[in-house]
Amino acid sequence: MRHDHLLSAGQLTREDIEAVLDRAADLAADPGAVSDRYADTLLALCFFEPSTRTKMSFDTAIQRLGGDTVDMGTVESSSVKKGESLADTVRVIEGYADGIVLRHPSEGAAKLASQFVDVPVVNAGDGAGQHPSQTLLDLYTIRERAGLDDLTIGIMGDLKYGRTVHSLAAALTNFDARMHFISPESLRLPRGVQFDLHDAGARLREHTDLDEVLGELDVLYVTRIQRERFPDENEYQQIAGEYQIDAETLERARDDLTVMHPLPRVDEIAPDVDATEHAAYFAQAHNGVPVRMALLDGLLGDGDDGGAGGGAAATDGGESR
Amino acid sequence: MSDAPERELRISKIRNGTVIDHITGGQALNVLAVLGIDGDEGVGVSIGMNVPSDKLGTKDVVKVEDRELSQGEVDVLSLLAPEATVNIVREFEVVDKKRVERPEHVVGLLTCPNHNCITNADEPVESAFEVVDDGVRCEFCGEIVREDIGDHLAVH
Numbered sequence: 106m107r108h109d110h111l112l113s114a115g116q117l118t119r120e121d122i123e124a125v126l127d128r129a130a131d132l133a134a135d136p137g138a139v140s141d142r143y144a145d146t147l148l149a150l151c152f153f154e155p156s157t158r159t160k161m162s163f164d165t166a167i168q169r170l171g172g173d174t175v176d177m178g179t180v181e182s183s184s185v186k187k188g189e190s191l192a193d194t195v196r197v198i199e200g201y202a203d204g205i206v207l208r209h210p211s212e213g214a215a216k217l218a219s220q221f222v223d224v225p226v227v228n229a230g231d232g233a234g235q236h237p238s239q240t241l242l243d244l245y246t247i248r249e250r251a252g253l254d255d256l257t258i259g260i261m262g263d264l265k266y267g268r269t270v271h272s273l274a275a276a277l278t279n280f281d282a283r284m285h286f287i288s289p290e291s292l293r294l295p296r297g298v299q300f301d302l303h304d305a306g307a308r309l310r311e312h313t314d315l316d317e318v319l320g321e322l323d324v325l326y327v328t329r330i331q332r333e334r335f336p337d338e339n340e341y342q343q344i345a346g347e348y349q350i351d352a353e354t355l356e357r358a359r360d361d362l363t364v365m366h367p368l369p370r371v372d373e374i375a376p377d378v379d380a381t382e383h384a385a386y387f388a389q390a391h392n393g394v395p396v397r398m399a400l401l402d403g404l405l406g407d408g409d410d411g412g413a414g415g416g417a418a419a420t421d422g423g424e425s426r
Numbered sequence: 427m428s429d430a431p432e433r434e435l436r437i438s439k440i441r442n443g444t445v446i447d448h449i450t451g452g453q454a455l456n457v458l459a460v461l462g463i464d465g466d467e468g469v470g471v472s473i474g475m476n477v478p479s480d481k482l483g484t485k486d487v488v489k490v491e492d493r494e495l496s497q498g499e500v501d502v503l504s505l506l507a508p509e510a511t512v513n514i515v516r517e518f519e520v521v522d523k524k525r526v527e528r529p530e531h532v533v534g535l536l537t538c539p540n541h542n543c544i545t546n547a548d549e550p551v552e553s554a555f556e557v558v559d560d561g562v563r564c565e566f567c568g569e570i571v572r573e574d575i576g577d578h579l580a581v582h
């Protein structure tokens with residue numbers, strides 16, 4: 106089975122996920138084995154909003170596979186600022202590259218792009234929607250640290266606009282995970298996301314206070330509460346402060362708790378956590394390269410060698426979330 | 427006191443066209459919007475709003491002359507008026523009764539209430555919604571619309 110796009114985590118089956126993670130583990134163990142597999146392959150990096158890390162991670166991944174990138178550059182410096190539609194932009198870029206990695210500020214942008222091109226589209230973040238390649242590296246990290254079965258995970262912070270959260274929760278419905286969502290009332294999980302989780306039979310609970318569940322958790326996934334979501338700076342300070350953790354907070358957690366964060370962090374995880382056994386966020390970021398190599402291998406492969414190795418990575422995008 | 431004569435006055439029989447009965451009270455204008463009828467076509471349109479009904483308490487009735495609704499048009503009505511019945515009339519006789527069934531998808535009919543949804547940017551795509559248990563959901567951004575679907579009609 107060969108798939109064309111990775112648009113949302115909800116399209117991934119357990120089998121798809123395990124194929125990518127297994128492949129990523131092989132690549133991490135022996136990165137040289139594939140160093141010229143995609144020697145003639147160009148990946149277009151279309152970032153309509155800045156994300157240095159995600160972009161560099163994809164850039165590194167394709168180069169480690171022997172390929173190269175063409176980069177749209179920043180929106181300010183390109184013609185898209187002049188009002189060209191996304192549909193037109195990707196149709197032009199399709200002629201240059203073998204695949205498109207798209208970051209865009211509007212929800213559903215990657216799905217739209219996928220309807221206009223024949224090359225694979227990878228959603229590298231669409232507004233408050235989805236960020237499925239991040240989810241794959243998150244799952245890789247969780248599997249390494251805590252295992253994906255019989256998992257109790259707390260997901261804390263901005264759950265309303267946090268696309269990494271939406272993707273991760275959707276993917277976790279493939280596994281027997283107990284999910285605890287911890288956020289201020291105003292930043293609760295959107296009902297569209299909740300709808301899917303309930304529909305998939307997920308076991309989830311919502312909390313406003315981390316201490317209600319901290320002691321049970323295998324993994325605590327922390328996201329940033331963004332200042333710009335609050336009209337009033339004081340309100341932001343008060344709310345954000347309640348969802349920050351430090352080494353002292355984690356004394357109430359299990360010794361083997363893994364703390365994750367999609368990065369960049371601001372002050373939601375204090376620097377004194379870095380030195381503890383709990384901290385996994387830098388390893389998590391590093392895992393982005395082998396995981397994205399495995400993902401691209403699955404999407405760009407011709408089906409007989411690379412494609413089969415990566416396994417099924419995505420569907421044709423016929424379903425949402 | 428019987429209301430039958432008054433109802434006759436409000437909604438007279440039509441020779442050819444479509445009679446949509448048992449519309450949820452107050453939804454008649456949205457039904458016309460879905461059908462793209464605003465009176466400019468020159469066809470005769472009769473609307474009865476909040477007519478007493480045994481079944482619904484009050485209901486709306488719409489009669490459109492010289493136009494026969496397709497099954498697709500009838501199906502989208504179900505989102506606004508799940509109880510609606512549709513009769514096709516020729517020469518004053520009901521020649522076809524269409525069943526209203528919820529469609530699986532509605533394309534181009536509704537606008538997504540999520541302002542940040544790509545379908546609200548100036549892109550060359552039609553909106554697309556999946557019909558779920560008690561509402562519809564945007565196939566691009568996942569936003570769910572449960573109440574007042576008529577408020578999100580894309581047609582003018």
Ligand SMILES: [Zn+2]
Pocket residue numbers: 213538539540543544545564565566567568569
């Ligand atoms: Zn939408």
